Amino acid sequence: xxxxxxxxxxxxxxxxxxxxxxxxxxxxxxxxxxxxxxxxxxxxxxxxxxxxxxxxxxxxxxxxxxxxxxxxxxxxxxxxxxxxxxxxxxxxxxxxxxxxxxxxxxxxxxxxxxxxxxxxxxxxxxxxxxxxxxxxxxxxxxxxxxxxxxxxxxxxxxxxxxxxxxxxxxxxxxxxxxxxxxxxxxxxxxxxxxxxxxxxxxxxxxxxxxxxxxxxxxxxxxxxxxxxxxx
Amino acid sequence: xxxxxxxxxxxxxxxxxxxxxxxxxxxxxxxxxxxxxxxxxxxxxxxxxxxxxxxxxxxxxxxxxxxxxxxxxxxxxxxxxxxxxxxxxxxxxxxxxxxxxxxxxxxxxxxxxxxxxxxxxxxxxxxxxxxxxxxxxxxxxxxxxxxxxxxxxxxxxxxxxxxxxxxxxxxxxxxxxxxxxxxxxxxxxxxxxxxxxxxxxxxxxxxxxxxxxxxxxxxxxxxxxxxxxxxxxxxxxxxxxxxxxxxxxxxxxxxxxxxxxxxxxxxxxxxxxxxxxxxxxxxxxxxxxxxxxxxxxxxxxxxxxxxxxxxxxxxxxxxxxxxxxxxxxxxxxxxxxxxxxxxxxxxxxxxxxxxxxxxxxxxxxxxxxxxxxxxxxxxxxxxxxxxxxxxxxxxxxxxxxxxxxxxxxxxxxxxxxxxxxxxxxxxxxxxxxxxxxxxxxxxxxxxx
Numbered sequence: 137x138x139x140x141x142x143x144x145x146x147x148x149x150x151x152x153x154x155x156x157x158x159x160x161x162x163x164x165x166x167x168x169x170x171x172x173x174x175x176x177x178x179x180x181x182x183x184x185x186x187x188x189x190x191x192x193x194x195x196x197x198x199x200x201x202x203x204x205x206x207x208x209x210x211x212x213x214x215x216x217x218x219x220x221x222x223x224x225x226x227x228x229x230x231x232x233x234x235x236x237x238x239x240x241x242x243x244x245x246x247x248x249x250x251x252x253x254x255x256x257x258x259x260x261x262x263x264x265x266x267x268x269x270x271x272x273x274x275x276x277x278x279x280x281x282x283x284x285x286x287x288x289x290x291x292x293x294x295x296x297x298x299x300x301x302x303x304x305x306x307x308x309x310x311x312x313x314x315x316x317x318x319x320x321x322x323x324x325x326x327x328x329x330x331x332x333x334x335x336x337x338x339x340x341x342x343x344x345x346x347x348x349x350x351x352x353x354x355x356x357x358x359x360x361x362x363x364x365x366x367x
Numbered sequence: 368x369x370x371x372x373x374x375x376x377x378x379x380x381x382x383x384x385x386x387x388x389x390x391x392x393x394x395x396x397x398x399x400x401x402x403x404x405x406x407x408x409x410x411x412x413x414x415x416x417x418x419x420x421x422x423x424x425x426x427x428x429x430x431x432x433x434x435x436x437x438x439x440x441x442x443x444x445x446x447x448x449x450x451x452x453x454x455x456x457x458x459x460x461x462x463x464x465x466x467x468x469x470x471x472x473x474x475x476x477x478x479x480x481x482x483x484x485x486x487x488x489x490x491x492x493x494x495x496x497x498x499x500x501x502x503x504x505x506x507x508x509x510x511x512x513x514x515x516x517x518x519x520x521x522x523x524x525x526x527x528x529x530x531x532x533x534x535x536x537x538x539x540x541x542x543x544x545x546x547x548x549x550x551x552x553x554x555x556x557x558x559x560x561x562x563x564x565x566x567x568x569x570x571x572x573x574x575x576x577x578x579x580x581x582x583x584x585x586x587x588x589x590x591x592x593x594x595x596x597x598x599x600x601x602x603x604x605x606x607x608x609x610x611x612x613x614x615x616x617x618x619x620x621x622x623x624x625x626x627x628x629x630x631x632x633x634x635x636x637x638x639x640x641x642x643x644x645x646x647x648x649x650x651x652x653x654x655x656x657x658x659x660x661x662x663x664x665x666x667x668x669x670x671x672x673x674x675x676x677x678x679x680x681x682x683x684x685x686x687x688x689x690x691x692x693x694x695x696x697x698x699x700x701x702x703x704x705x706x707x708x709x710x711x712x713x714x715x716x717x718x719x720x721x722x723x724x725x726x727x728x729x730x731x732x733x734x735x736x737x738x739x740x741x742x743x744x745x746x747x748x749x750x751x752x753x754x755x756x757x758x759x760x761x762x763x764x765x766x767x768x769x770x771x772x773x774x775x776x777x778x779x780x781x782x783x784x785x786x787x788x789x790x791x792x793x794x795x796x797x798x799x800x801x802x803x804x805x806x807x808x809x810x811x812x813x814x815x
Contacts (some may be wrong), residue, residue: 138586138590139586140516140582140585140586140589143586143587143589143590143593144516144589146589146590146593147589147590147592147593147596150593150596150597151593151596151597151600154596154597154600154601155596155600157600157601158600158601158603161601161604161615161616161619164613165547165607165612165613165616166544168612168613169541169543169544169547169611169612172543172611172612172613173541173542173543173611175541178540178541182540183540186540186542186545189479190478190479190480191475191478191479192414192475192479193414193415193418193475193477193478193479193484194414194479195414195479195480195481196413196414196415196417196418196479196484197412197413197414197417199687200542201542201543201546201609201610201611201687202609202610202686202687203481203546203610203687204481204687205413205414205417205481206687206688206689206691206692206754207397207400207401207413207417208413208765209765209766210687210765234766237766238405238766238769239405239408239412241408241412241414260542263542263543263611264611265609265610265611266608266609266614266617267609267683268608268609268683268686269609269683269687269759270683270684270759271762272758272759272760272761272762273760274756274760274761274762299764302764306762306763307764308764308766308767309764309766309767309770310766
């Protein structure tokens, strides 16, 4: 039968051995982190962004690298997903992008601070996370249903519009789906609408988006091409 | 009670009751916000409620551990605490720092680092305060000729917990490094040295409540904490899957996390076996209920649910979702909250000289809070799994999914109400026990 001193030896021996292995792996991890996180790209702006992220406890609602709270979206790939225009607009006025939806505190960031946060998110998005977050495999067929002849989506559409609107079964549900929108509205109307939604329809929830002329033209062309399917 | 200085434990336990109450309040604020009712957003935004909820938990766990140590160490070493007045001063300082941090959270004064939100200047005060506590119990053990295994494991567990707070204060500009050190604190606490503390307190309770021979209980204590470290140290790897650390952590973390339930299973079997083996029927049955319940619920919450969530292939999709909240709630409740409520239940009759453990509310508190917690875990599970499928697997938009699952938070609120009813019964009992004025019965042994 196991004696008390043998049990004690098992505890102490195991702890020392495993701690030694853990320290060894920690040492090795620190050799690899600079390469995996692209530490050379840690500019002063990224560093300031990280400290803004911390000082305002963004992790208290959002997750980053999957760590944080589960009240607001995961932000690891937000730079790729939403782009700098959306991020800046959202940080400038959290109510503008999702009116009447889940609240985000307005931190009254200055433009330079917003640029720092955007730089921080851009850096985060490029860290090698062993494949996290995984691509949603079950949702892929819905997007493929569009077929090979569907016009390519402008980047600004995939980053901004899709946040609130769905197309071909994928996207937000804050605004109406945009399938067939080109059959319902002509290009001139869409152009007026995108320039200032409230001027066309007072009281609308749709925000006035920070678009330049080229993006506007691109979007109107794309939306006009979304015709109703023949039945 | 045996020694006058054990009285200070009551102060720490009363602090636990207060912090526990506040923790539940902030929990409700968050549950309502998730269900779509965020009327307090302007004054208590979600991140404030969240930081308050988790830090109140950490604070009342620490307060409970310190109270338990101030109760157990004089009993085990057969002498008064080295510096009883320092213990009271250290309690007051602890409460002041805690309250300052809590108020700070409401004015955007914090570090946005999950579980370690306490602002940096206060971190130093926490460390200083805990070191005073360590010195106090350490000196008490040192001065006594009696050095039981239970008191030594408890002391070294607490010392290691204090030292492991330090890596969390290493400054860095790299988010990956930041996360890496943060888990040194959080993981090596809750799945490492806190289990040492837990094992020691469980052993103490089992020795007192079952009457099984100390040598047998302490032998198994070594085996169990041995298994804890065998799996728990490298089990830290399950936090290093997807934060920018090397790929081998998927293997290391996966294998050793899979072993982690063993130590909890060991603890559960140990508690059940000792409770069964005990020939003596201790009149404080409800304290034994909390003790054995703690071992069982920690196996389910920390062991089993933790295991299910940390398999790398599963964690790829569940990481950063409400599934974590499901595991977290039952794990903390089972492993640490129930343990502290157990030691409180055991020591209160001895501290106050009143025997309220036969009262119907004592059993009511145990069963109702536990049924409530199981129901809460189920509500989180349904919400979490639905979120994983819709958002991570199907690719639906975050906000759409949140609306989809908000109904489960109504369920959570109902379950939490039941839990609160049980918790309220416990706190009501605590109040009815009154002040710790039981006569002192022990005679201190002198160092030869």
